[in-house]
Amino acid sequence: MSSSSVEYYRKELPSKVQTIGLVLLLVGLVIIILGYIVNPARSAQNNIIGFTFVVSIAVGSLFFVAIEYLSGAVWSTPFRRVGEFLSSLIVILPFLAIPLLLNINSVFHWTHPKPADKILIGKAPYLNVQFFIFRVIVFWLIWLVFYYFITKNSRKQDQTKDQFLTTANVKLSAIFMPLFALTITFTAIDWLMSLAPHWFSTIFGVYYFSGTVLAALAAGTIFIVLLNERGYFVEEIHTDSYYSLGALLFAFTNFWAYIAFSQFLLIWYANLPEETLWFLDRWNGNWKFFSIGLLLVHFLIPYIGLLSQPSKSNPKRLVVMASVLLFAHYYDLYWLVMPNFYKDGIVFGWIELGFPILIAGLVISVFVYKSKKVNLVPIGDPKLKRGIDFRL
Amino acid sequence: MMREKILYSFTAIFDSPDQVSHATEKVVEQGYTKFDVHSPYPLHGMDKAMKLPPSKLGYVALVFGLSGTLGALLSLWWVSAIDYPILIGGKPLFSFPAYVPVMFEVTVLSASIATVLAMLFFFFKLPNNAHPLHGSDYMKKVSADKYGISIQADDPKFDEASVRKLFESVHAKEINSIYWDNEELTHKHKIFEPKFLTFLLIVAIISSGTTYFTLNKLMFMLPFNWMMEQPKQSAQQESLFFSDGFGMRLPVAGTIARGYLPYQFKGQPDVAGEKLVNPIPISIESLKLGQTKFDIYCSPCHGYHAEGDSRLRGQFPNPPSLHSEKIRKWSDGRIFAVLTDGQNIMPSYTTQLSVDERWSVINYLRALQRAFNAKESDLQ
Incomplete structure (x- = not known):
């Protein structure tokens, strides 16, 4: 079957979307700058949430692109460009990291351990500012290199229709996969777990990974369903592809719950003071209600919403549940970061709104920018026709 | 047709x-x-x-x-x-x-x-x-x-x-x-067909035979018997590890069993009377426990009210009343020495009464003595 039989007409996204993206971007930027002037410490804490959230979407999307190549999946080929566009957020990651690195002393208290703190002194060979920045840069370069080569091959295929570019991307993905596992684990340890440097959990990397995959999948699902319903992809994409998206969302919702509960159960059972302290921070005062809320938005609501078979292929339901899950990942990161600093109770103000608004604007703007330059469908991919004909 | x-x-x-x-x-x-x-x-x-x-x-x-x-x-x-x-x-x-x-x-x-x-x-x-x-x-x-x-x-x-x-x-x-x-x-399915009955019989024999073989023979063969054959020391077994060859070891010198503090005043009731102090404060629980134990172990000879009115009808010599001036003036520790060591023909009660129970019995006995020698002020 040749891919020339696929008819694809490129459609420009409405300019309204671009305006919305830019407005959100500017509003978010203004709030963040004001926040950094008024309260640099709290802004830096929000910056961690924002940075790890964008890492989730960007690197998680690249993970999905790579896993499509590795597993030889066909159903997702018509939408693969959505993942490629979202993973281009990797390029702008340094702009989110720099303001934080300038305020590193106000968020990571391992940067200035007390002389009597033997645990932090012992961890200093790993947790020190130079090595931290070194790791941030190395991880970013790894993501950037793989993002650059994988998407370059994919774009080139649009013109050349060369099947060997797919083979080349399969090889790149195979190398990327173990590196992804390591970088995402150490990103979780560096940025999130080291906020409570005395505490440790061996499952923490997997916990962040489960949220990462879910966030990238949710962001991708929102774009895929909204664009497909308005006919931006090839004609006649079947609901069975929606079902696959819904099933993946459902599966990773369960995966997150499984990992989150495994982490909680072991710590609860062993009842060791140095481990339970982290959960107590998230159970004291009104953080208790926040923790119960996490269970609701990250598990119960999407679980019930996606449980039945028809709901997994219903476009409206998919968009709603993907939005809930995307929100849930931000909520989850807030839950991971903020109780470390505010033991008395939940804090929420205008400073907290800056990063979500900025990220929404950023994601939309980057997507619009990429969609102007690159086809929304990989028309040169040999798997495309089979992907469009995909039936369960 | x-x-x-x-x-x-x-x-x-x-x-x-x-x-x-x-x-x-x-x-x-x-x-x-x-x-x-x-x-x-x-x-x-x-x-x-x-x-x-x-x-x-x-x-x-x-x-x-x-x-x-x-x-x-x-x-x-x-x-x-x-x-x-x-x-x-x-x-x-x-x-x-x-x-x-x-x-x-x-x-x-x-x-x-x-x-x-x-x-x-x-x-x-x-x-x-x-x-x-x-x-x-x-x-x-x-x-x-x-x-x-x-x-x-x-x-x-x-x-x-x-x-x-x-x-x-x-x-x-x-x-x-x-x-x-x-x-x-x-x-119509014939249930009592000989073929079917033979089939049932064969199934019964095979399933019961394999069950018997598994539970009674197979579990005692290698390697299924590994749970039973363990390289551990059983009671009374010779030890190849210790130089004296004894598998059972004595506890470390000075080891005290939980809840069994050694009694230091054996044969010295007067010293015990001076040095021992009742550690159990008088409370309703202690008195009730003392009453229960007194009624079980003491009352057959001493009587329910410690008046020396035995219920044994002369089969065992009656003890004197415990309301005498002498015993009322005894310290709790002196009575404890009697309960622990025995006195005259009264045996030791250490196996029947724990340390705390003995002190509770003494608390109860004090209550009985007070009841028999009540003062004017007790009535108010």
């Missing part, structure tokens, strides 16, 4: 999946409801063409899954918080997080077993070994390389001529009628 054959269905054979899809749409259009489509492999979109409702199997999974969750939760709560409460690891009796893995497993187990059983026995209507389509040429063809439709005779709209016309209009390659097998319809 010839009987009239009963019609089961009309069948049509087609060469391609497109033809059978088209024909199916026609059959649905004509309003037939009791029909089925057969193909060698699943055809995409056939459930839509047949206008089949969504499967009800999901509801079976949901109902049994939820009852599994609830059943597990209720039974764990009943067992560990109500019926047999044991504190484990300092956790509350009803500790929900510990139940979650069990609830999850039971949910999955009951949902999957119920789904499989419901699918086989309710939706597929098994065991059904006498279906008229079995062994027909039609079934042989549609399970190899052809596609077929079978419209049942019990369909309310069924009419031989119109069905035949319908099949011809969609260019069926073959049209056949399928009849019920008379022998199958009238067949």
Whole structure:
């Protein structure tokens, strides 16, 4: 079957979307700058949430692109460009990291351990500012290199229709996969777990990974369903592809719950003071209600919403549940970061709104920018026709 | 004997999946409801063409899954918080997080077993070994390389001529009628057939024989006996490790068993009277315990009120009353020495009464003495 039989007409996204993206971007930027002037410490804490959230979407999307190549999946080929566009957020990651690195002393208290703190002194060979920045840069370069080569091959295929570019991307993905596992684990340890440097959990990397995959999948699902319903992809994409998206969302919702509960159960059972302290921070005062809320938005609501078979292929339901899950990942990161600093109770103000608004604007703007330059469908991919004909 | 054959269905054979899809749409259009489509492999979109409702199997999974969750939760709560409460690891009796893995497993187990059983026995209507389509040429063809439709005779709209016309209009390659097998319809299963009984007997012998062999022989053979043959020291066994060859070891010198403090004043009741102090404060619990123990162990000789009125009717010498000036002036420690060491023909009560119980008995005895020598002020 040749891919020339696929008819694809490129459609420009409405300019309204671009305006919305830019407005959100500017509003978010203004709030963040004001926040950094008024309260640099709290802004830096929000910056961690924002940075790890964008890492989730960007690197998680690249993970999905790579896993499509590795597993030889066909159903997702018509939408693969959505993942490629979202993973281009990797390029702008340094702009989110720099303001934080300038305020590193106000968020990571391992940067200035007390002389009597033997645990932090012992961890200093790993947790020190130079090595931290070194790791941030190395991880970013790894993501950037793989993002650059994988998407370059994919774009080139649009013109050349060369099947060997797919083979080349399969090889790149195979190398990327173990590196992804390591970088995402150490990103979780560096940025999130080291906020409570005395505490440790061996499952923490997997916990962040489960949220990462879910966030990238949710962001991708929102774009895929909204664009497909308005006919931006090839004609006649079947609901069975929606079902696959819904099933993946459902599966990773369960995966997150499984990992989150495994982490909680072991710590609860062993009842060791140095481990339970982290959960107590998230159970004291009104953080208790926040923790119960996490269970609701990250598990119960999407679980019930996606449980039945028809709901997994219903476009409206998919968009709603993907939005809930995307929100849930931000909520989850807030839950991971903020109780470390505010033991008395939940804090929420205008400073907290800056990063979500900025990220929404950023994601939309980057997507619009990429969609102007690159086809929304990989028309040169040999798997495309089979992907469009995909039936369960 | 010839009987009239009963019609089961009309069948049509087609060469391609497109033809059978088209024909199916026609059959649905004509309003037939009791029909089925057969193909060698699943055809995409056939459930839509047949206008089949969504499967009800999901509801079976949901109902049994939820009852599994609830059943597990209720039974764990009943067992560990109500019926047999044991504190484990300092956790509350009803500790929900510990139940979650069990609830999850039971949910999955009951949902999957119920789904499989419901699918086989309710939706597929098994065991059904006498279906008229079995062994027909039609079934042989549609399970190899052809596609077929079978419209049942019990369909309310069924009419031989119109069905035949319908099949011809969609260019069926073959049209056949399928009849019920008379022998199958009238067949009665004989339970007491010798063959069946022999079969049952053989099954019984084999299953009981293998069970006996497994439990009584196999578990004692290598390598299944590894649990029994352990390189550990049993009681009274010779030791190759210790130089004196004794497997059983003495406790470290000076070891004291839990709750058994050694008594230091053996044979020195007066010293005990001076040095021992009653550690049990007078309380209603201590007095009640003392009363119980006094009534059991002391009252047979000393009497319920310690007046020396034995209930043994002279079989054992009566002790003197414990309300004498001498004993009232004794310290608690002096009485404790008597209970611990014995005195004259009274034996030691260390095996019957624990240290705390002895002090409680003394507390109770003091209460009795006070009752017999009450002062004016006690009445106020």
